[in-house]
């Protein structure tokens with residue numbers, strides 16, 4: 001795409017993020033730069049994919065409300081917001097840079113796959129907690145408290161499928177190729193499942209010494225909780241980045257085969 005339309009599109013999206021206070025100024029600046037890069041290289045379809053992913057995430061956020069996000073307060077800090085943007089859009093930006101250098105369409109497909117995973121995961125983490133029945137751990141299938149990493153529910157799983165299919169549909173229409181729909185949907189859905197597996201196995205879990213509940217917080221009921229599994233340094237951002245990379249590699253393999 002030409003420089004001026006790309007600049008106008010990414011600036012209006014960044015302006016919207018700033019106006020709606022969806023991101024901090026630092027996070028917005030990074031999002032703007034990544035958006036400009038993605039739109040300049042990938043054109044209107046790439047921009048539409050990015051815009052729908054971001055708007056869908058914000059919409060789900062607003063729809064579900066703060067109560068489904070126990071970490072909402074911590075997330076407001078400036079530096080965390082920049083890391084969050086990087087971990088959610090960075091892999092997609094890399095795919096686009098590689099496409100610009102090589103011209104291989106496989107990197108364009110992997111861009112869509114990564115964004116499908118991002119929207120699938122965002123929708124599931126926002127809408128999943130609205131489920132009436134408690135989520136189950138994706139590995140042990142035992143009921144766990146809502147909001148804990150690695151939990152899956154019917155609403156959450158359907159949201160993942162919806163998010164992945166929406167991005168795949170936009171990409172399929174924009175590139176006028178029907179076959180890309182299935183691999184992009186699969187990349188998004190499987191990537192989001194991979195996110196839950198990592199959340200269950202690797203993310204830190206503590207047991208509260210007062211109420212006995214399982215939590216991701218070090219302090220519970222005013223006391224230091226005991227670590228029962230996972231790594232304290234592996235946070236949600238890192239898991240998001242790894243899941244993005246899963247979708248990236250998955251779609252690259254598909255592109256290599258077909």
Ligand SMILES: [Zn+2]
Pocket residue numbers: 208209210211212213220221
């Ligand atoms: Zn407690």
